Amino acid sequence: MLMRWIAVPALLVTFTGLACAAECPELLQGSLQKLRAKESIDLCQRYEGKPLVVVNTASFCGFAPQFKSLEALNQRYKGQGLEVLGVPSNDFKQESRDGAETAKVCYVNYGVTFTMTEPQPVRGADATHLFKVLAEQSSAPKWNFYKYVVDRKGKVIASFSSLTKPDDPEFIAAVEQALASQP
Structure with missing residues (x-):
């Protein structure tokens, strides 16, 4: 009889753990390696329940100056819980093959403090899971930024699109809508 009472709580713990894992939104399942760091980012653990801006970046793109506006957005709203995630990609042939150079452009040239990942594919069958789900929910990126x-x-x-700057009123309105959303 005692064995049954021990087994029931063990099963509850097991199923509760599975339920928690299943609650993570599809978009946030998986992990990405942080730029120039050994640390891997568990997307669910880091971003679940938080408003998020995800942007595919490229160091040598004409839109790279948007890093500065993205950092300003990050500074303006991070106190309200906004997270910004930059995902470098060479899908459009404008990203360095050297992570150190990508990091220099982001961190030194533009003063980025928001999270950046190692370069990832963001389009097609090879796209990282995050961008596959973004494409399913919206559309695949048509260019950098x-x-x-x-x-x-x-x-x-x-x-x-890349043409929309991070300080565009329509973009800011969407960010504020995300901030106001309920988990």
Whole structure:
């Protein structure tokens, strides 16, 4: 009889753990390696329940000066819980093959303090899981500096082309909508 009472709590703990893992939004399942660091980012652990801006970047793109505006956005809203995630990609042939050079452009040239990952594929069958789900919920990036605004439930509420600057009123309105969303 005692054995049954021990087994029931063990099963509850097991199923509760599975339920928690299953609650993570599809968008945030998986991990990405941080730029020039040994640290891997568990997307669910880091971003679940938080409003998020995801942008595919490229160091040698004409839109690279947007790093400065993205950092300003990060500084303006991080106190309200906004997270910005930059994902370098060479899908459009404008990213360095050297992570140190990518890091220099982001961190030294533009003063980026938001999280940047190691370069990732962001389009097609080879795209990292994050960008596959972004594409399913919206569309795949058509160029570098394509921006996605994600609500606290892991759903894309708006996406913006490279031409939309991070200080554009429509983009800011989407960010504020994500900030106001409920988990």
